[in-house]
Amino acid sequence: MRSLRSTVVSTALAVGLALGLVGCSTSEPASDSAAGSSSVVIPEAKFSQELHDRLPQSVRDAGVLKLAGFQFPPYAYYAKDGTTLQGMYVEVAASLEKVFGVDVDFTVEPSIGDVTSALKSKRAVASLSSLADLSTTEESFDFADWIREYVVFLVKKGNPEKITGLESTCGTTVATLQGGPSEKVLNDYTKECTKTGREPITITTFADQNAAVLAVRSGRADAAFSQQIPLTYYVSQDPNFELAGVNQANGFPNLYFGAYALKGDPIVDTLLGAFEALRTDGLYDAWLQKYGIESNRLEKFGINLATKTPETR
Template sequence: MTAMKPAFALLALAAALPALAAETPPAFNLSPQQAHIDAPRNPAAIAQIPPGFAFAEPGKFTVAIAGASGPPLALLASDDKSTIGSEADTARLIADSLGLELKVVQTSWEDWPLGVSSGKYDAVLSNVTVTESRKKRFDFATYRQDVLGFYVKSGSSIASIKEAKDVAGLKVVVGSGTNQEKVLLAWSEANEKAGLEPTTPVYLDDQAAATLAVQSGRVDAIFAPNSLLSYIATTRGGIKQVGLVNGGWPLKADIAVTTRKGNGLVASIQTALEGTIAGGQYASVLQRWGLDAERIDHSQINPPGLPD
């Protein structure tokens, strides 16, 4: 999650989306006892842990996950206390690879920077986008692409939204002050210069109204972070994905494990991630939570970040 896209209340959207009579049962297992996707110990990653490194708790990999990331990234299990989702599953892969026990700490988005800087957490997996400003304070190992999605009602005649001309003349629900708003406005401006119809951004604070507007045809699409809309489409139905755009458009935005700057742990985490990518466990986690569109082929340490 970048600092530029907090405004769209996606959790409310998930809660607001009405069930349809023809929908199928939820495809995701929300039980706290669901089977873990495990990774083998990775000797190369373990060897890269700095000698004498002081983990937050000895023998454990303590990871902060902010609940505001939303499903399927982070959500409470059916016991209303256990954190599950793709972030926790990815954290477990790293912990397994490092020969450590995973400890997940539920935190707020505002708390994680101080928590990881102070050593309260060994790492943060909370949909954190790499930016040039954050790279001055933290080290990063990438594990997903930052992806935005265009979604329309299931019966819509709109089959594809891939570029600016595809949104010409459309009404699109978008969050004010977000990355997706910047993309949409840039595309609309390009269309006007090309003699095409402008796009009408629709700002609806009430997410029930936003969802009903899409399903009723009063607006044409929703443009928002892909992960939650994918989750909604799978578990509740009524909308479908017709296009994906990198969240840093026209640049590339990466989601990364976040560690304290200069403490040396990032190299072992990156090696652990590379091992799970090669071993297939990483792909299994993304497939479990419907996030294959956000898959990466290699983990990078401190790649170019978005400008601030």
């Protein structure tokens, strides 16, 4: 049996929301219980000779497919011991070993910028991480999309400010990631608030996701504004939180995630084929159930869905 080689490049924090859209890592190791529901049985992935043969010759010769990611729960994160890597993408990487019949070296980089450097320097062939497929990111990368994402609000239990979406944030204090597109969306919408005679949004920015969530917990912010999947993780870890404005645009276009590689690299088509195989074998739906993200299910996988019309997907 081939073993997954999860290389710890750095336990440094992943940096900010780059939407491109990506999330930040937490400021501390995640709870061991965050690895998802242990009651969900994940089926076994099956070897595909056809997909193995579609791998680059260099990968087949070396017997290793090198993938890069960064720490971002529930995709990939460290347990309380600070060294054990866990999460959905860790399981995906292990299953890709079985589909392709080669070892998978899943390397956790310090930040999304380091993932890009790993791709450009050929230290990795592709990435499993939460960089969003957008028209801007497609200028540099091709995406094999298999997850739908939204940007939502994390609030205290009971939603005391009654935030139901972006349009209800006027007059509230919202925490978000510094320099990311979520901050831009809030800045744009606060102008709409004042234009229509409502109180502006007080926008507080933080270097990482954990700090933004802590601002809500301490009462310094009414809500945190970020991706639905990671905020779902935070809610699963703290019963004093809930989500608001879920499954809505909230100022963003349709968001898709999956694997990506440098523009024009044929590995993206091969990874899409592997994702389709994992769905056929039941692993995709099992993972969504295990990590509590069934609402992020994508009915039809595809390449670069952000810039395709429904008719061409």
